[in-house]
Amino acid sequence: MNRREFLAASAAVLTTTRDSSAFASSEPTFRTSNTRWQATYDKALSVLAGNVQIMPRFPGPVLIEGSSYAGIWMECGPHEALLYRKFRPDAARNSHLTFFELQKEDGQLPANNKANVTSPGWAQIQMVVPIAATAWDLAKATADHELLEKAYASCSRWDDWLMRYRNTRGTGLVEGFCTYDTGMDNSPRWHGMANACPDGSARNIPKNASLPRLCPDLSATTYGARIALAAMAQALGKTAEASMWQEKAATIRQLILSKLYVAEDAAFYDVDAQNHFVRINCDILSRVCSEHVPDQQLFDTLWQRQIHRPEGFWPQFPMPSSAIDEPTFVRPIPRNSWGGSSQSLTAMRASRWMDHYGRSSDFAWMMDQWCEALQKDPTFRQGIDPVSGTFSPDEAPKYSPSSLVMTTYTWRLAGVHDEGDELWWNIRAGHPAAQNASFRMKANDGKIAEMHYTGKSASLSLNGRLIATLESEGARLITTKDGTPKALVGISNRTPSTTVSLRIPGRPKSKRSLRADEYVDITR
Known part of the structure; x- marks a missing residue:
């Protein structure tokens, strides 16, 4: 998206997004006869x-973390608010501006902004989903x-700031x-290690x-942030800076792959100050995938050897914070444990990478598992046992x-959602x-x-x-934002293939078999 295209975006969309009271009448609605x-x-x-x-x-x-966490954290708060933006666009915007407004003169962003403390959090960098990426998605x-x-x-x-103070070894990582x-x-x-x-x-x-x-x-x-910064620079008409950010992104991506990936284990590890790998097989993997660092070939290896193994990261309730067969997996599972528990944050972030790598049908199974666990225990706690699906009782x-997870997964399982410049109808x-369900939402360009x-x-x-009528137990229709059909994708997680009957006004009715994750171009 260049500057002209960005500035040509609808003023009506901007006005509606800023005014939460005006948006209330058109916030997303979901109704089903399934009372549970x-x-x-x-x-x-x-x-x-x-x-x-x-x-x-x-x-x-702003949208705070909730539970026992009375505040907003940079690693997750902006992303959470982005997912919630169609309900509270003002909170989504503020959940980004909070960090920008509190930024120090030297460039450091606060790790958090909490209630009942005298200052923002400066003792750690605490970042996972890049705030640059979520800000770009929201602005766009x-x-x-x-x-x-x-x-x-x-x-x-x-x-x-990160390159000045968190690159002390001069590696560029x-x-x-x-x-x-x-x-x-x-x-x-x-x-x-110390907590802070x-x-x-920091x-x-x-x-x-x-x-x-x-x-x-x-x-x-940082790689994901640089990709977003390149896109932002392009939208602002700063073409030379866009190229610079692309080059910086490519550099750090290559360093991650060449310095921090161990092919024999199909795993990414920290490297300590003695240049030894810290061989703990943990949630590093999904976070690297979340920013699309691996190409498709490498991801397929990670999927086969790590992610999709029941003894790895694909037990009954994916994705555990440590692999099931990781020797240091912590049991019994305590509260706030990133030593084994399947964390809601990780489940929430899965939409950033599973469809990208062509694993929509498996993602559907994961979404079903999580939604079932939440329906069994609708207290909305932090983490679950990856084998039993029981939420940690010690968590608020x-x-x-x-x-x-419950709201976003509902729309991704059986509803419609914006995906870049497309609409995905699931x-x-x-x-x-x-x-007997109905879904209704205002798309990014203001259409209902x-x-x-x-x-x-x-x-x-x-x-x-x-724009279409479909009969299927697992198909996604991808359209342009104007509703022009582009493709069908198999998203069934129950059978290897599904039959799709498609009726598009002005076209003959079509019927086809669609394999799980199969992509079929229907533009012609």
Whole structure:
């Protein structure tokens, strides 16, 4: 997207996005005759509404983490608010601006902004999903030029800070100094390391012979941020800077792959100060995939040898924070454990990479498993036992990420959602969420997208105009934002293939068999 295209975005979309009261009448609606699913979905929305609060040091409402976490964290808060933006666009915007407004003169972004403390968190960098990426997605979706400019300036300064203070070994990779840098509390990956940096400053390295460590996930976050910065620069008409960010992104990606990947294990590891791999097989893997660092060939290897193994990261309730067969897996599972528990945050982030790598049908199975666990225990806690699906009883309820898993997964399983410049219509007749179901949402460009299930079929419309009727237990229709059909994708997780009957106004009715994850171009 170049500057002309960005500025040509609808002013009506921008106005509506800024005004939460005007948007309330057109926020997404989901209705199903499955009372169990509906009750859990509605409760998730109630939790999220209650977690929109005003924090100190910033005047507007943000989406806080909830549960026992009274604040917003950079590693996850902006991403969570992005997922919730169609309900509270003001909170989505504020959840980014909070970090930009509190940024230090030297470029450091706060790790968090919490209630009942005297200052933002400066003792760790704590980043996972790049705030640059979520800010770019939000600015692009809402035609918010002011947010775009602020995000570009702030995230550029943050990259400079990271290279100045978290590249002490001069490798070009981002270094971890403490446990909280990665947000992986109580993980064997950081056994024996300090939780935070000394004297409340993320510049300071704790005294430990293992530190600083070269971290694949922190470096992947920086890679993803640079890709977003390149796109932002292009949208702002800064073509030379866009090229610079692309080059910087390519450089750090190659360093991750050449320095931090061990082919014999099919795993990414930290490298300690003695240049030894810290061989803990943990959630580093999904975080590197989340930023699309592996190409498709490498991902297929990771999928076969690690991610899709029941003894690895694909037990009954994916994705555990340590592989099931990792010797240091922590049992019994304590609260807030990144040493084994399947975390809601990881489940929430899966939409950033599983479809990208062509694993939509497997993602559907994962979504079903998580939604079933949430319906069994709709208290919305943080993590679950990856084998039994039991939520950790010691954790407080009303956690935003698990609530977002329920709401986001519902729409991705059987509804419609924006995906870049496309609309993805996910048809699953016979699915529990699809029982006499209706979905209605305002797309990024302001059009009203609707799906209605009747028996074995679903009708899809845009601004009241029928664009297609499908009969399928697992097919995705991809259209342009104007509703022009582009492709069909097999998303069935119950059978190796599904039959798809498709009726598009003005075209002959078609019927075909669609394999799981198969992509079929229907533009001609």
